[in-house]
Amino acid sequence: MTDWDDAVAQMRVCRRCPLAGSRRHVVVYRGGSRPSVLFVGEAPGKSEDETGLPFVGRAGKILDRAIAELGLREEDWGVTNEFMCRPPGNVYDRHAASACRPWLDLKIRLLGPRLLVPLGAHPLRALLPGTGPILTVAGTLHASERGPVFPLLHPAATVRRIAYAERWNHDVAQLRELLPRFLRGEH
Numbered sequence: 001m002t003d004w005d006d007a008v009a010q011m012r013v014c015r016r017c018p019l020a021g022s023r024r025h026v027v028v029y030r031g032g033s034r035p036s037v038l039f040v041g042e043a044p045g046k047s048e049d050e051t052g053l054p055f056v057g058r059a060g061k062i063l064d065r066a067i068a069e070l071g072l073r074e075e076d077w078g079v080t081n082e083f084m085c086r087p088p089g090n091v092y093d094r095h096a097a098s099a100c101r102p103w104l105d106l107k108i109r110l111l112g113p114r115l116l117v118p119l120g121a122h123p124l125r126a127l128l129p130g131t132g133p134i135l136t137v138a139g140t141l142h143a144s145e146r147g148p149v150f151p152l153l154h155p156a157a158t159v160r161r162i163a164y165a166e167r168w169n170h171d172v173a174q175l176r177e178l179l180p181r182f183l184r185g186e187h
Helices: 002-012 047-050 058-070 095-110 121-127 157-158 164-183
Strands: 037-041 078-081 117-119
Touching: 002 078, 002 095, 037 095, 037 121, 047 058, 058 078, 058 121, 058 164, 078 095, 095 121, 117 121, 117 164, 157 164
Parallel strands: 037 078, 037 117
Antiparallel strands: none
């Protein structure tokens, strides 16, 4: 996968926005080389900046449990973020999102997932501009120019409110029902 390796090498030295100056690591991706399902978060947190891998902190553990519940094999899924450097205070940075958009588009193109799963409001707006709020559209399948999109709440929301945890569980169950038609080799 030379194109992927070349792209990752370019991403790792990216300086398109000011976040590059405060990062420890560029956080690109973890998962299979040709995932059927690509989960897309917002931005790296502290644990991700320290390790260089997306979703390895508390929210990552929740996502990993959901992936296991979905029955996905390691090669079936991948996870990335809307942008690749940790924003100070974990505050959404529009400039970083805009600077990283071409990288996100390239990752999606090179990985070729059959289903995109934005995790939270900001990735939802990046993948499905103009859609309603995350609480309205989560747990439902949508069409986009990039292919099918199935939004979920951000896993971190599940620790803030019981209602969000219940919604997460419901929506993950909905995804489990739809998943067979998106997995490679199944129709």
